Every structure is written in structure tokens, then in C-alpha cells.
Amino acid sequence: MAKKKRLNKRVVIFLTIAGLFVVAAGVTVGIMRLPKDAGKLHAAAVAEEAKGNFAQAEINYGQAIGALGKDKDSALAADYNYDLANMYMKWLTSNPKMPSQDWDQKVNRLYATLKKGLVINPKHVDSQRLTTEFYWRILNGEQATRNWPAYSKDAPPRRLAIPAMLRASNNWLPFIKESSALLVLEPKNSDLYFNRAIANAALAQTLRGEYVEAARNDFKKAIELQNDESDYWLGLAFFEQSLKSDKAEAVLLDAIKANPNKADLLVSYSVYLTQERRDSEALEQMKKAQEADQAAGTCIGSLALAEYYLNKAKTKEALDILTGLKANHPQEARVYYDLARSYILQNDSDNAVAILKEGLKTLGEATTKPATQPAADTPTAARVAAANRAELNVLLVNILLDLATSKPAQREQHLADAKAAMASLESVAPLAFAKANGRVLYVEGKLTESAKALEDVFGVAPDPAVALLLAQIYLQQDKPGQAEKMADKIAGMTGLLIKVQIQLSYMAYDDAYRTLQQALLIDAKNPQAQDFKAFLETVRTGVLPKDVVLSDMAAARYIDLARRMALEGKAKEAIALAEELHKRAPDNLNVTAGLATLYMQNNNEDKAQVLLEAMSDKVKDNKGIQQVLALLKEKDPKQRTEIQLQNASDIEKAMIYLRNKDEANFQKYLKEAVTKTPNNPMVIELQFGLALKDKNFDQAKECAKRAAGVDPILGKMYEARLALADEKDPKRVDNAIAVLQEALLQRPDSKQIQIMLGELYLNSGDINKAENYFSDVLAIDPGFSPALVGMARVTEVLGRWTEHDKLVDRAYRIIPQDEYIRNEYRRIEDDRLKPEDAIRNREEIRQSKPGDVANLLRLAGLYEKNKQIDKAEEIYRIVYNGLAENNKLSGANMLLEFYVRNGKNNNVEQVLNDLTSNPTDKVGAWVTYGRIRMAQNTPDSIRQANDAFQKAIGFAMKDQRG
Numbered sequence: 001m002a003k004k005k006r007l008n009k010r011v012v013i014f015l016t017i018a019g020l021f022v023v024a025a026g027v028t029v030g031i032m033r034l035p036k037d038a039g040k041l042h043a044a045a046v047a048e049e050a051k052g053n054f055a056q057a058e059i060n061y062g063q064a065i066g067a068l069g070k071d072k073d074s075a076l077a078a079d080y081n082y083d084l085a086n087m088y089m090k091w092l093t094s095n096p097k098m099p100s101q102d103w104d105q106k107v108n109r110l111y112a113t114l115k116k117g118l119v120i121n122p123k124h125v126d127s128q129r130l131t132t133e134f135y136w137r138i139l140n141g142e143q144a145t146r147n148w149p150a151y152s153k154d155a156p157p158r159r160l161a162i163p164a165m166l167r168a169s170n171n172w173l174p175f176i177k178e179s180s181a182l183l184v185l186e187p188k189n190s191d192l193y194f195n196r197a198i199a200n201a202a203l204a205q206t207l208r209g210e211y212v213e214a215a216r217n218d219f220k221k222a223i224e225l226q227n228d229e230s231d232y233w234l235g236l237a238f239f240e241q242s243l244k245s246d247k248a249e250a251v252l253l254d255a256i257k258a259n260p261n262k263a264d265l266l267v268s269y270s271v272y273l274t275q276e277r278r279d280s281e282a283l284e285q286m287k288k289a290q291e292a293d294q295a296a297g298t299c300i301g302s303l304a305l306a307e308y309y310l311n312k313a314k315t316k317e318a319l320d321i322l323t324g325l326k327a328n329h330p331q332e333a334r335v336y337y338d339l340a341r342s343y344i345l346q347n348d349s350d351n352a353v354a355i356l357k358e359g360l361k362t363l364g365e366a367t368t369k370p371a372t373q374p375a376a377d378t379p380t381a382a383r384v385a386a387a388n389r390a391e392l393n394v395l396l397v398n399i400l401l402d403l404a405t406s407k408p409a410q411r412e413q414h415l416a417d418a419k420a421a422m423a424s425l426e427s428v429a430p431l432a433f434a435k436a437n438g439r440v441l442y443v444e445g446k447l448t449e450s451a452k453a454l455e456d457v458f459g460v461a462p463d464p465a466v467a468l469l470l471a472q473i474y475l476q477q478d479k480p481g482q483a484e485k486m487a488d489k490i491a492g493m494t495g496l497l498i499k500v501q502i503q504l505s506y507m508a509y510d511d512a513y514r515t516l517q518q519a520l521l522i523d524a525k526n527p528q529a530q531d532f533k534a535f536l537e538t539v540r541t542g543v544l545p546k547d548v549v550l551s552d553m554a555a556a557r558y559i560d561l562a563r564r565m566a567l568e569g570k571a572k573e574a575i576a577l578a579e580e581l582h583k584r585a586p587d588n589l590n591v592t593a594g595l596a597t598l599y600m601q602n603n604n605e606d607k608a609q610v611l612l613e614a615m616s617d618k619v620k621d622n623k624g625i626q627q628v629l630a631l632l633k634e635k636d637p638k639q640r641t642e643i644q645l646q647n648a649s650d651i652e653k654a655m656i657y658l659r660n661k662d663e664a665n666f667q668k669y670l671k672e673a674v675t676k677t678p679n680n681p682m683v684i685e686l687q688f689g690l691a692l693k694d695k696n697f698d699q700a701k702e703c704a705k706r707a708a709g710v711d712p713i714l715g716k717m718y719e720a721r722l723a724l725a726d727e728k729d730p731k732r733v734d735n736a737i738a739v740l741q742e743a744l745l746q747r748p749d750s751k752q753i754q755i756m757l758g759e760l761y762l763n764s765g766d767i768n769k770a771e772n773y774f775s776d777v778l779a780i781d782p783g784f785s786p787a788l789v790g791m792a793r794v795t796e797v798l799g800r801w802t803e804h805d806k807l808v809d810r811a812y813r814i815i816p817q818d819e820y821i822r823n824e825y826r827r828i829e830d831d832r833l834k835p836e837d838a839i840r841n842r843e844e845i846r847q848s849k850p851g852d853v854a855n856l857l858r859l860a861g862l863y864e865k866n867k868q869i870d871k872a873e874e875i876y877r878i879v880y881n882g883l884a885e886n887n888k889l890s891g892a893n894m895l896l897e898f899y900v901r902n903g904k905n906n907n908v909e910q911v912l913n914d915l916t917s918n919p920t921d922k923v924g925a926w927v928t929y930g931r932i933r934m935a936q937n938t939p940d941s942i943r944q945a946n947d948a949f950q951k952a953i954g955f956a957m958k959d960q961r962g
Helices: 002-006 009-014 017-026 038-051 054-067 075-094 100-120 125-139 162-166 172-185 190-207 210-225 230-242 248-258 263-275 279-296 300-311 315-328 333-345 349-362 380-406 408-422 430-443 447-460 464-476 480-487 492-505 509-522 527-541 552-567 571-584 589-601 605-618 623-633 637-645 650-659 663-676 681-693 697-710 712-725 732-746 751-763 767-780 785-798 801-814 819-832 835-848 853-865 869-882 885-901 905-917 922-936 939-958
Strands: none
Touching (some): 038 075, 054 075, 075 100, 075 125, 125 172, 125 190, 162 190, 162 230, 172 190, 210 230, 230 263, 248 263, 263 279, 279 300, 333 349, 333 380, 349 380, 380 408, 380 430, 430 447, 447 464, 480 492, 480 767, 492 509, 509 527, 552 571, 571 589, 589 605, 589 623, 605 623, 650 663, 650 681, 663 681, 681 697, 712 732, 712 751, 751 767, 767 785, 785 801, 801 819, 819 853, 835 853, 869 885, 885 905, 905 922
16 A cells, blocks of 8 residues: 555556546547548648647547547557557657646556557557557656657667666556567567566565566576677676675676676776775776777776776876876766866866866857757767766756855856756756756755755655755754655765764764664774764763864764753763863863853852963953953952943843843843844844733734734744733633644744644643644654653653653753753653662752752652651651742642651641641632541541531632632
8 A cells, every 4th residue: 555655646647547548538539520531530640740730630640540430440540549649759748848737638648548559459569669668758757857758669778777776666567567568579679678677676676586586587688689788787787786696796707708898897897896895806907998998999997997096086196097088088078077076076166167168068068058858769879978968067067056155255156157057957857957956046045945846856866965955954944853854865874974963963862873883884984983983982971982083073062962961960970071072172162161161050160260261362362251251250240240241232231131130221221122123033022021021912012013024923923922911811822823823824844833832732731732733843853842842741641651751861861951851850760760879869959959849759759669758758848848838738738648648647637737727728728638538538537528628618608719
């Protein structure tokens, strides 16, 4: 079923056979009233087709077929149906931009007419050839891109590209079926065997079994029919490599034995040897290829040697070879391509552009003039030349776009040149054009449009380069979840290392470790993989490995880890790590600032001062360091505030006074900021919050209006918050949800809107909707902390504890300071640890935060669980006595339940008497009294409970509290 779902929509349309016969038959509707001279009608159809009047030709062919009457099943009818199908092929070829509905209709009619003709005459060679070509176009991506070259029945079958065997498709089986039918009619056609071998090889990648031998047999049959055709040998060798078979080298050696002077086979063997890291043997084969070149007047071996040097970054050796080749083989496109690559490796983009333009001029194409598409029946050499020119243009476009990115001053000129160069690709190489267009949009900063364009390209032809760019775009759009999924589609080390980097970005350390292990199996010595390995080791141990290389990026990653360790309560370990980082990278400002911050957070201001003074001597003009030093030296709070206010903007001053709880100055400078920068998002946010606090809804509405001027969706979010603030409106939650859902329609990937909706639904009890919104955000960004918190709360409500604990664990790595996540994480940790270790951790927290009620209650529970009842009682008493009067009842409940659980009835009496002697909340006090008496479960206590509940009811009626 899954495979059917992946079937291309258009393919599904034209493979619905029953419907297609109806469509084809419909062409003949009304025939009975038309003239019956089939020959004249057919001639008229041919004439209209020659003029390009395809609609009229379609009618005439239909009439001709209908006019055959009782001869409609004759050989002539099969010919006429073929001619009609071939006319549809020409119609599609000459009109690639027709509306989609019309295109699909013509494709459907083409296929149905072919099948109808083959029903009449299963041995109609031309119809079977065209049917096989039809599937070839689907498999080669031409149906999806509408890149349909002209078709000639007399041209040899076009070969599938060898790497096509790695592509999954639902159309391999029908292609095999049609190819097999054609091979019955053309048993000596080696290209047909080769194409069928590729199709069987593609199925063998996943299904193995019979398809492995079928592919081998077809390759071998093609070789038997024409053993000097390199593609056949190379296809078989590539297939054996794809299966990780040890037969690939034997196939290549057999190929060379049969064709000792074929340079392309010698080069292919050298590539294989290079992959096997047998470089000396590879060089020997390249030299043999050069000797074969001299006899044949080609340059395949020399190009291979130049590319070998390029891959080893030996540009001088490569340039020496390529310069000679340009003089002797000026029409060889690959020479210009590799020269450009050489210049790029030397960071000489200008020369790379110049050589590509020279190559295009030499090969007969102006870069600004769109090329016409070569017809399929033109000589193969012409098609290859057009493809080579397209390849040069693709590289030229990419270099120009790189220049547009790296040289902002010439950005517009390079963009214009790139657009001019890519214009020639649209008809010759539409996929390359689409990729280039996606890149242009990316360089122009149009990320949404670029992603859409590249997603369309990737859907037609999965390409690692496109996947890589899409992953970069998703990361820039703050969608690491989508970037990670795209990284899965990038083969080899590149994809795995991107995935590790993404997983590290949201602290998914276990996932990153597993992904890294896969990468290390491919290349254990890869420098980036080694960097990641060292970092993950530090995550595990808290200690910096001795041999780690501290680039600026790596240092930033490690100092960020130290900051997070401190947030998790591991201050000592965090400082030790940061000190070691500073020891190895003393001039790194990020590391120095991080260590100084850790010192200050842990009351080591003297150490921070020494550290920053040393750094200040190195970077004398850094105002940030100077200000922090001044703050460290100044002890007077008022003077410290004055230092902070120096060079601060009005909004920064307002925020400083807000942190210092100076309401008057906060409002003063906020007012100044509103006057000077009314559309600053922070100004709007602070003024909006103040307006809601003061119940100044007119002011809040004005803020929301200004926010909408900055960003309409931001305005909607303020509008929703304003609706929620109207406590008099019973539909305020519904109103807020309606506003947010409207905003989400306009910006469906907004994480903030989805989080707001999730929280509203969660708080109103609609757990399923809340879960949907939170999970949608996590699919886009697995490390988005509000979504992690939301899903943790959802799973807690639903009792999905395993999932809940994993979410809390992930969230704690990102936001250990969040109160809910911190408390949940501590609970989970308590369950994992031995009781004595859990108690020790809780006591340490108690020492640093004696007023943390959640920690105290958890500590009391641990003591009780560990049978240390006296210590548990002590903690519960601390909580009960420390709570404010309006919260006394909740503390009493916990203490009373503890006493009941542990049979301390005298203590129960004491607390109950204290609770009911002069309670602030009489109803709550007597309900608690009754509940505790019920829990004691004796006849007297049950009677006392009933009396207490009656008193509670009486007080409730008196207070009108039903």
C-alpha cells in the first residue's frame, strides 16, 4: 500500500487502464456520420500534423480509424493507432508549457492509444517501441519535468544512466514488461538488454532474489551482443559494487581484456582502484589510458589524471595537464570544467568564470542566448555537445551565485550574470535550470520561495546537493527537524555529519552519538567526526580531551556546554571545564567572557576581574569588557546602575530600571522610547505588558495596531493576548483561539502561534488539540523548548510516563532553569538514584535554596520513603510553618496526610485543632477536617467527619459559596 501511495499523481492517472480506453474510444464519437474513405482521412490527418495543427489532426486520425469499419481490427488499424499515438508524442514535445490538465489528458490518450493498437496487433514493433520509450521517459524524469525531446521510431533506444539503478520507482516493473515484449520482436537489440538490466538492478537493490540474476544475465547478454560497448561492462561493474559484491574488479579486468585499448575502461578501473585506496595501481591504469588516448586521438586518460590531482588538491599538477589539453583539444568541454575547478581550489573565482565563458564561446554557445533543444534524431554527438555546454553553464551559474554571496559589493552584477547564464538551461536542462532558480531565490534572501522551488526539484530528482541546500535553508528558517530529515537523504559522511550537528544543536546527545557511530564506520579519521566525538566525550565526562582541536566554532560549543552545566547545578565542573578551555585558548574572547560570567555567578568576582583585566590589555577598545570591569570594581548599587546606564538607549535604560524594580524610571524611559522608536518590537512588548497590567485596554489596542504594522501576524498574536486579558468576556479563550487560527492560516509554519494555541487548548482541557499543536512544532524543531514543555505537560495529564520522562530529559538539557521541567527532572532523577544519593542531592539544593517548596516536599517524600520518619516530619513542618496564611491550608493537607499515613494520631489532633481554631478559609478548613477524619476510618472519626462537612456547608451557604 505504501508503494502505491508514493506513485506519482500523473502516473496514476495514465495507468488507470479502464478509464484510458474510454478516453481513447471517445475520440471516435460521432464517426458514423462522417465520410468513410479512411485513406483520405488519414492523409488529411498527416497533413494537419505536419502543419502543427494537432487538434485537427487528432480529429482526422479518429475519423480515419472509425472509417475502417469492419477492418478496424486489421493491420492498417494498428498502423493508424500508432500514427495517432505518435502525433500525441509530437504534440507533447512541442508544447511543454500547456496547462497541466491538457498535458495529463494528452499523456493519457497517448498511452491508451498505444495499448489499443497493441491489442489489435501485439507484434506491432513501432507501437511497442513507443510504449517502451513512454516508460523510459517516466523513469528518466521527463514526464515530471515535461522535458520531452522529439521521438523517432528509427533512432536506437536511449540508454538509461547507470546510476539510475539506485533510484526507487514504481515503474521499473512495467518498464521491464514492455522491454521484454519489445525484445521478443527485437532479440538482437543490445541497448534493450542494457536498459532492462538497469531496471532489474534497481529492483535488486531492495528485493534481491531473482532480480539479481536477471540483472546480471541482461548485462551479460548485452555484452555478448556487443562486447566493445563500455557502458555495458561498466553497468555490470557498478551493479556488483552496489551489491557490495567482490565481483566488480573481475568484471572490469574482463572488460579491459576484451578491449585493451579503450581508455574509458582503463580510467574506470583506475577510479575503482582509487576508491580501494590503491593509488599506485590507479596511476598505472591512467598512464595506460593516456597511451590509448594517443592512438585514438582522445584525452580521456589525461583528463582522469588531472581530475585525480584535483581530488588530491594538487592544483599545479592538474593545471599543467589541463593547459596542454586546452591547446590540443579545444572542443573538449571537460577541460574547461576542470580548469574552472582548479581555479576555484585556488580561490580564483574570476579566472574560473573567464575560462568557463571561453569554453562556452569555443563550443559555440553565447552564455546569454537560450539554446534550442536538440532533437532526439540528431546525431548523438550533437546531443552530447549540448549536454556538455549545459554542464559548463551550470558550473558558471553556481560560481556566479557563490560570488554574489561572498562579494556583497558586486552582488547585483553577479546575480544578473547568473540569471543570464542560466537562461540557456531552461530548454536544454530544465532540472538544472530549476535548481539554479532555487539557488538564485536563496541568494536573493527569498527563503520560502527558494525552499518551495528546491523541494519541487528534489521531488522529481533527489539530488544530494539540493538536499544539502534545503537543509541549510531549513536551519536558517529555524526548522532543524526538517533539516534533519533532509540530512537523512544526503548519502555518506556529509549527510551524517550534518545530522550530528543538528542533533547537537538541540542537545539530543544520545541521538548524535548513534549517528556519529555510523559516520565513524565510514571514515574513522574524518577531522569533523573526531571533533564531534571529542565533544560528546566531554558531555559524558565533563572533562576536555587532551588532543581536541579548539577552532572558534568548537570553542563556542564547549563554553556553551560549560554554561549549561552551571545551569544544571554543576558549577564546580562547569568552572573547571571553562578554565581548561581558557588555558588552551587564552585569546578567545567568547571563552574568556564565558569563564568570567561563571566566576561572577559563583561569587568569584576577584577571579573574574583578574581575567577580564588581562583580556582588556589585549583588546583595549572593547567597551563591553570595560563596563563589566567597572561594575566589578564598584560596590555601591546606585553607582553600578549609573555605569549600566552609560551609553544605553532609552529602551535599554527602561529595561535596566525594570530589572532594578524602579517603576517610576522604568515608565519614564519607556515613554521616551515610545516617542523615539514606537515600532521597536521590544518597545511595543513592554508598553503592551504595562497597558495590560494597568487595565489600559485602549493603550493595549494601540500597541497591537503598531505591532501589526511591523508584522501582520505579530499583530494577530497581540490581538489574541488582548482578547484573553478581557476577564469579563466568558468567550475570551474562544475569541483568542479564533484570532490565532486565522493567523495560522496566513503563516502555517509559525511556531509561536502553534504554541499559543497548544497552551490555550491545554489550559481549557482539550488535550488532543493541544497535543496536535505541540507535536507539529516538534516536527519542525525538536529542540523548541516551549513545545517540549507543552508536550511534557500533555503526556503527564495522559499518564504516558515513559514518553513524559524522555521529554523532560530533553527539555532539561535545553532549559534546566524552567521550574516545571526542573522539578520533573529532579523527580525522575530521584527515582533513578539510590535513596541516599537522591536525598544528598536534595539536601544540597536545600542548602542553596532553602525556600524552594517543591524541593522540600520532594525531600520529605524521600525521607518518608526511606523510613526516616522524623526527618520527613521535620521537613513537612518547615513547609507548613513557612507558608503564608492564605496558603496555610495546602501545607496543612500535606502534613495531615503524612501523619495519617504514619499513624501519628496525636499529631493529627494537634494540627486539626490549630487548623479549625480561627481559620481564614472556614469552608476549606472544615472540608479538610472532614476528609482527614474519613481517612482515619473509625466510627467516631466518621461521625466527626459528617459533622465537619455539615459545618462546611453552613459556612458555604453563609458566604454564598455553593
